[in-house]
Amino acid sequence: MNINRFTFESAELAGLSIADAVERLNTFDVDDAALILPTLSLERAIGILEQPELHNAAEIVAGMDPGHAIRMLNGMANDRATDLFQEFNETVRAQLIAGLDAKIRASIQKLMHYPPDTAGSLMTTEFVSVPSNWTVGATLAHIRDVERSRETVYAIYVLDAKDRALRHVVTLRRLITGEADASILSVAQKDAPITVSPLTDQEEVARLIRRHDMLAIPVVDDSLHILGIVTVDDVIDAMIAENTEDAHKFGGMESLGKPYMQIGFGSMIRKRAGWLAALFLGEMLTASAMQYYEMELEKAIVLTLFIPLIMSSGGNSGSQATSLLIRGLALHEVRLGDWWRVAIRELPTGMTLGTILGLIGITRIAIWHYAGFYDYGEHWVLIAITVGLALVGIVTFGSFSGSMLPFILQRIGFDPASASAPFVATLVDVTGLIIYFSVAMFVLGGTLL
Amino acid sequence: MNINRFTFESAELAGLSIADAVERLNTFDVDDAALILPTLSLERAIGILEQPELHNAAEIVAGMDPGHAIRMLNGMANDRATDLFQEFNETVRAQLIAGLDAKIRASIQKLMHYPPDTAGSLMTTEFVSVPSNWTVGATLAHIRDVERSRETVYAIYVLDAKDRALRHVVTLRRLITGEADASILSVAQKDAPITVSPLTDQEEVARLIRRHDMLAIPVVDDSLHILGIVTVDDVIDAMIAENTEDAHKFGGMESLGKPYMQIGFGSMIRKRAGWLAALFLGEMLTASAMQYYEMELEKAIVLTLFIPLIMSSGGNSGSQATSLLIRGLALHEVRLGDWWRVAIRELPTGMTLGTILGLIGITRIAIWHYAGFYDYGEHWVLIAITVGLALVGIVTFGSFSGSMLPFILQRIGFDPASASAPFVATLVDVTGLIIYFSVAMFVLGGTLL
Numbered sequence: 091m092n093i094n095r096f097t098f099e100s101a102e103l104a105g106l107s108i109a110d111a112v113e114r115l116n117t118f119d120v121d122d123a124a125l126i127l128p129t130l131s132l133e134r135a136i137g138i139l140e141q142p143e144l145h146n147a148a149e150i151v152a153g154m155d156p157g158h159a160i161r162m163l164n165g166m167a168n169d170r171a172t173d174l175f176q177e178f179n180e181t182v183r184a185q186l187i188a189g190l191d192a193k194i195r196a197s198i199q200k201l202m203h204y205p206p207d208t209a210g211s212l213m214t215t216e217f218v219s220v221p222s223n224w225t226v227g228a229t230l231a232h233i234r235d236v237e238r239s240r241e242t243v244y245a246i247y248v249l250d251a252k253d254r255a256l257r258h259v260v261t262l263r264r265l266i267t268g269e270a271d272a273s274i275l276s277v278a279q280k281d282a283p284i285t286v287s288p289l290t291d292q293e294e295v296a297r298l299i300r301r302h303d304m305l306a307i308p309v310v311d312d313s314l315h316i317l318g319i320v321t322v323d324d325v326i327d328a329m330i331a332e333n334t335e336d337a338h339k340f341g342g343m344e345s346l347g348k349p350y351m352q353i354g355f356g357s358m359i360r361k362r363a364g365w366l367a368a369l370f371l372g373e374m375l376t377a378s379a380m381q382y383y384e385m386e387l388e389k390a391i392v393l394t395l396f397i398p399l400i401m402s403s404g405g406n407s408g409s410q411a412t413s414l415l416i417r418g419l420a421l422h423e424v425r426l427g428d429w430w431r432v433a434i435r436e437l438p439t440g441m442t443l444g445t446i447l448g449l450i451g452i453t454r455i456a457i458w459h460y461a462g463f464y465d466y467g468e469h470w471v472l473i474a475i476t477v478g479l480a481l482v483g484i485v486t487f488g489s490f491s492g493s494m495l496p497f498i499l500q501r502i503g504f505d506p507a508s509a510s511a512p513f514v515a516t517l518v519d520v521t522g523l524i525i526y527f528s529v530a531m532f533v534l535g536g537t538l539l
Numbered sequence: 540m541n542i543n544r545f546t547f548e549s550a551e552l553a554g555l556s557i558a559d560a561v562e563r564l565n566t567f568d569v570d571d572a573a574l575i576l577p578t579l580s581l582e583r584a585i586g587i588l589e590q591p592e593l594h595n596a597a598e599i600v601a602g603m604d605p606g607h608a609i610r611m612l613n614g615m616a617n618d619r620a621t622d623l624f625q626e627f628n629e630t631v632r633a634q635l636i637a638g639l640d641a642k643i644r645a646s647i648q649k650l651m652h653y654p655p656d657t658a659g660s661l662m663t664t665e666f667v668s669v670p671s672n673w674t675v676g677a678t679l680a681h682i683r684d685v686e687r688s689r690e691t692v693y694a695i696y697v698l699d700a701k702d703r704a705l706r707h708v709v710t711l712r713r714l715i716t717g718e719a720d721a722s723i724l725s726v727a728q729k730d731a732p733i734t735v736s737p738l739t740d741q742e743e744v745a746r747l748i749r750r751h752d753m754l755a756i757p758v759v760d761d762s763l764h765i766l767g768i769v770t771v772d773d774v775i776d777a778m779i780a781e782n783t784e785d786a787h788k789f790g791g792m793e794s795l796g797k798p799y800m801q802i803g804f805g806s807m808i809r810k811r812a813g814w815l816a817a818l819f820l821g822e823m824l825t826a827s828a829m830q831y832y833e834m835e836l837e838k839a840i841v842l843t844l845f846i847p848l849i850m851s852s853g854g855n856s857g858s859q860a861t862s863l864l865i866r867g868l869a870l871h872e873v874r875l876g877d878w879w880r881v882a883i884r885e886l887p888t889g890m891t892l893g894t895i896l897g898l899i900g901i902t903r904i905a906i907w908h909y910a911g912f913y914d915y916g917e918h919w920v921l922i923a924i925t926v927g928l929a930l931v932g933i934v935t936f937g938s939f940s941g942s943m944l945p946f947i948l949q950r951i952g953f954d955p956a957s958a959s960a961p962f963v964a965t966l967v968d969v970t971g972l973i974i975y976f977s978v979a980m981f982v983l984g985g986t987l988l
Contacts, residue, residue: 266715302556305771323771340786342859350866370855380846391833391840401847407815410961413786417799418799431800435807439804450816
């Protein structure tokens with residue numbers, strides 16, 4: 091970027107809203123962004139770095155003059171600063187962490203210990219807490235003092251005056267309705283606080299925040315000391331990341347973990363090739379199954395015509411059932427113990443759906459026969475019956491096994507969302523072939539076969 | 540439920556947290572729930588009815604004595620009450636709406652006009668607004684008065700003193716830091732308020748709330764008068780509903796719109812049969828394609844063995860690409876105009892993935908041949924090459940068309956999320972067969988064919 095362009099962009103960025111400034115910075119390369127951010131006011135630069143929508147934030151900070159980088163990291167919400175530290179390489183991390191204010195350094199070092207996707211990794215340590223012997227007025231005065239340095243002040247945590255354990259939650263909206271000299275307990279929520287542990291999975295954190303319509307949830311240790319809070323905006327970001335991950339998995343691949351346009355060619359291949367190859371190896375069983383029925387194929391080549399049609403119907407019905415149950419389990423609408431209730435719903439559902447497809451298939455063959463589009467030979471009625479019955483069997487099997495797969499995965503300790511449409515299709519394909527040829531041998535035995 | 544059980548359950552419900560009470564009520568049938576809710580305190584009954592997690596809320600309210608029902612509807616957040624009115628049948632709706640307080644009736648009638656999934660249908664009219672000539676102190680006093688009747692008081696909307704158009708937003712956290720006799724404008728946000736229109740899609744509302752880390756977003760008309768606000772908890776609920784819908788669609792069906800266990804057998808069949816039959820009709824083209832290559836099939840029955848394997852690989856790579864691009868478009872990481880950038884990424888990606896699968900396929904045939912698992916005849920090398928090349932072609936075509944499908948859908952005005960794994964597989968299957976047989980005729984022409 092030349093100097094004129096640089097000055098122009100710097101002035102532009104100063105005038106935009108934070109969200110628009112982030113979008114604009116995303117169009118720059120990392121080196122330019124690292125040079126331009128320090129020309130903005132510190133408050134604005136920090137505001138921009140705090141947005142999860144900013145691409146390559148860690149690389150940008152690492153590319154700055156360390157003095158600027160440290161000033162910004164000192165000012166950022168420490169959950170976000172921790173995210174950046176997780177991404178720095180060893181050298182940059184060591185250099186920058188040494189420059190932080192002692193208190194901030196300690197928080198960040200603590201936050202870095204929690205595994206990703208847990209409450210601990212999402213939480214911030216910047217919350218407001220007061221002892222239970224304070225008054226409403228003292229609490230309000232305290233909030234006015236610290237407001238600028240706290241991620242949220244809408245929930246105030248009331249701690250036991252002696253052991254500092256979390257006792258109550260006060261919302262700011264209730265606090266301002268209180269009398270200034272009344273006890274803080276006069277405006278506290280009656281129910282015991284809802285809390286999570288630092289190792290609680292982010293999906294469960296999101297579920298609790300949503301279930302109780304909270305703006306933040308406290309993260310506590312075994313003796314109810316608050317370690318931090320997870321705020322609703324972080325939960326929304328985590329939910330979106332989780333949904334993207336689940337969508338990628340359902341599509342039959344490892345989640346990218348980065349925007350589509352940001353990921354390198356090598357990573358893209360790695361994320362997709364693994365599952366594709368695994369599915370390919372599984373699907374090889376179809377070649378073995380076909381080999382097994384080679385005699386029948388040679389006798390009645392007409393049977394091969396319907397193989398793709400019949401197999402895909404099994405996969406499609408399985409994909410439907412799997413997507414239904416993955417969501418049902420994720421939303422806790424269906425529990426692990428409900429598997430048999432689901433099974434006795436999916437069996438008749440699959441049979442009905444299979445019958446519908448079977449009738450369409452029989453009609454198709456009849457029309458082609460009478461219209462002379464294809465000559466299925468003298469046994470065309472038996473062939474049509476074979477196709478129809480096979481569809482009933484395969485769609486029933488597809489719906490049943492597609493619905494059971496997420497339960498099985500959850501039961502053996504995997505995420506039910508690891509079940510993917512291609513995975514189900516592969517599972518169903520081999521069995522589909524066996525069902526088709528078994529039906530054929532039964533119906534066509536003595537005539538064609 | 541007998542009278543003892545009834546009294547017991549009523550006492551139980553009174554003691555649980557709202558969220559737990561909802562879960563318990565979900566295990567009752569509608570008639571019991573309609574009898575038991577009015578035995579709780581009005582505040583608690585309203586709290587329970589306001590939770591979107593409560594099943595059959597409209598049926599429960601409709602089943603109550605109308606006096607109770609009206610008292611609860613009067614007390615509920617009016618966006619939620621509107622949702623219930625949308626679900627009532629004509630008779631119940633007419634009877635209950637007549638009983639409401641005039642002001643609430645007017646709001647609900649207005650809210651009922653907005654189409655589902657828009658800002659208008661999600662918004663509540665219970666927000667706090669003050670004229671721009673008020674002081675901080677007067678605003679705080681006003682909030683203390685109205686706090687109980689407002690869904691959120693964390694954002695305060697400052698209206699032009701003359702034309703009542705929205706001019707500024709003040710957050711409660713900033714408000715409490717202001718001097719009591721200073722103008723409300725002294726604590727207002729500098730940027731112009733971010734607003735939506737009542738017809739803005741809920742997905743866009745969610746994106747804006749998330750992008751700007753807001754707790755509520757104002758919904759305004761053309762002259763900037765506030766019609767209502769959408770709060771972050773409603774957005775989260777809408778996001779979850781939308782994700783479930785997208786997951787169902789990607790699984791190849793119409794979204795259920797209800798929890799799995801709640802939906803009747805007939806609706807379940809309808810939601811699944813439509814797409815299944817449409818895909819089946821599309822897939823029928825594979826039978827026609829096979830018919831076209833029947834001569835080749837008769838000459839080289841060995842080619843049929845690999846049909847399911849090769850076709851499924853095309854579908855799987857297509858499903859991966861589609862899931863990537865659906866999410867990319869939904870998160871605005873990729874724009875409609877980026878289609879060609881995606882195309883020139885997916886072509887080499889597909890070729891590389893196809894080459895990997897092709898090499899596995901060739902190795903498989905070589906092992907089977909040398910180990911004597913199957914006799915592919917004297918031309919086994921040519922057969923292996925056919926399978927390998929066909930895989931390169933089909934996986935490339937699958938990745939390419941799977942990635943373009945969401946763009947095409949968005950371009951012609953559909954939701955890109957309507958693209959499903961089974962849909963892509965069906966699209967790819969017919970072309971896959973044609974690619975396979977074309978490669979076979981090229982490689983095996985003069986020998987096997």
